[in-house]
Amino acid sequence: MILQGKNVVLGVTGGIAIYKAVDLCSKLVQAGANVDVIMTEAATHFVTPLPFQTLTKRPVSVDMFQLLRDTEMAHISLSKKADVLVIAPATANTIAKLALGLADNLLTSTALASRAPLVIAPAMDADMWAHPATQQNVQLLRSRGAVFVGPARGRLASGRMGQGRLAPIEDILGAIRQTLGSKGPLAGVRVLVTAGGTQEPLDPVRHIGNRSSGKMGYALAEAARDMGAQVILVSAPTCLAPVFGVEMLHVRTAAEMHRAVMERLSQVDVLIMAAAVADYRPKHAAVQKIKKGAKGLVLELERTEDILGAVAKARPSLGKPRVVVGFAAETEDLLKNAREKMHRKKVDLLVANDVSAPDSGFGVETNRVVLLAPGKKEEALPLLPKFEVAERVLSKVAALLEAE
Numbered sequence: 001m002i003l004q005g006k007n008v009v010l011g012v013t014g015g016i017a018i019y020k021a022v023d024l025c026s027k028l029v030q031a032g033a034n035v036d037v038i039m040t041e042a043a044t045h046f047v048t049p050l051p052f053q054t055l056t057k058r059p060v061s062v063d064m065f066q067l068l069r070d071t072e073m074a075h076i077s078l079s080k081k082a083d084v085l086v087i088a089p090a091t092a093n094t095i096a097k098l099a100l101g102l103a104d105n106l107l108t109s110t111a112l113a114s115r116a117p118l119v120i121a122p123a124m125d126a127d128m129w130a131h132p133a134t135q136q137n138v139q140l141l142r143s144r145g146a147v148f149v150g151p152a153r154g155r156l157a158s159g160r161m162g163q164g165r166l167a168p169i170e171d172i173l174g175a176i177r178q179t180l181g182s183k184g185p186l187a188g189v190r191v192l193v194t195a196g197g198t199q200e201p202l203d204p205v206r207h208i209g210n211r212s213s214g215k216m217g218y219a220l221a222e223a224a225r226d227m228g229a230q231v232i233l234v235s236a237p238t239c240l241a242p243v244f245g246v247e248m249l250h251v252r253t254a255a256e257m258h259r260a261v262m263e264r265l266s267q268v269d270v271l272i273m274a275a276a277v278a279d280y281r282p283k284h285a286a287v288q289k290i291k292k293g294a295k296g297l298v299l300e301l302e303r304t305e306d307i308l309g310a311v312a313k314a315r316p317s318l319g320k321p322r323v324v325v326g327f328a329a330e331t332e333d334l335l336k337n338a339r340e341k342m343h344r345k346k347v348d349l350l351v352a353n354d355v356s357a358p359d360s361g362f363g364v365e366t367n368r369v370v371l372l373a374p375g376k377k378e379e380a381l382p383l384l385p386k387f388e389v390a391e392r393v394l395s396k397v398a399a400l401l402e403a404e
């Protein structure tokens, strides 16, 4: 996980969304980051430093002129050790000061002294956000490389609807992870991941589907983003939230997924087919809802598009993708079937998972997989969280790209 051992300076300013910063702080600590919190004086009117200090197990800095235990100046030491400076929530006032280069409190002084990447999550009243002064300040900070996440639309503290809510914490974490990983082993690499189980309509209200949750594919998209890749996620319907920093394409059927993948094939360096694509679809989807009858119902099915087969055919002339990764979900003869699929589909890496085990495969948080590559020794990974499986797969992809 990219946040493990990273030094995150979390600046907290005086906005009503501050209570959400406590959750952000907790999640950063849980992800293994060393978090130093700086609060503005206004922020301390909303919450005390206590929750941040308790969660980080470190003193919270507020006062620039506080006598220090050692002789190091807080704004200099924090600015130099930071791998990333995050300001969440960021008030209109602090954004304006950052744009001007003011250094009138510990947070703005630290920001001015730091060369670490800056992630800003604004939260304010919709009119404050829309004001030309704020918009110009945001543009100026963006042009200097600051990463803005949010604000989101929705109900504001005033009771009005509008743009000004703090971005979801998952998105702020996504922006921090993407920023930290931007120079990672997949920097500049374009990766397309497919995820989820396709749905083949029977009638307007029913479909043939499968039990894929999409978790493996979404984990791959997140992990690729954290390693610096530009990611497109072609997703069949899932219950999962969109992945921050990833271009999302929503599809439903195997035919739609086939079209989405083939249209983008020449633009991507890596294709990872983690979706569970239907092999068959109803030959005729009924226009109206099928009525219950006294007798049984016979359905005629036809083959769907073979996406990996089509990719294998198109690859030699396109010269893209440089690396193709397939997944094989099997309930019997795992390795025999996986080896056969690897050769038939001409993939560079095949991830074989036994979906019959209760702790591996569809719907669960963990996976037990074997990695197969032509001419290479098979590698059986232990039971791992899907995100760690994703990281291992992508490390192999990075090695394959390098070996080209």
Ligand SMILES: Cc1cc2nc3c(=O)[nH]c(=O)nc-3n(C[C@H](O)[C@H](O)[C@H](O)COP(=O)(O)O)c2cc1C
Pocket: 012, 013, 014, 015, 016, 017, 040, 041, 042, 043, 090, 091, 092, 093, 094, 123, 124, 125, 128
């Ligand atoms: C109850 C209350 C809620 C506020 N909420 C916000 C807010 O959500 N966003 C914002 O930009 N300012 C908000 N303000 C105004 C800021 O607190 C004010 O501009 C302050 O000077 C910000 O200081 P700081 O940027 O140093 O933290 C609020 C003020 C009050 C009294």
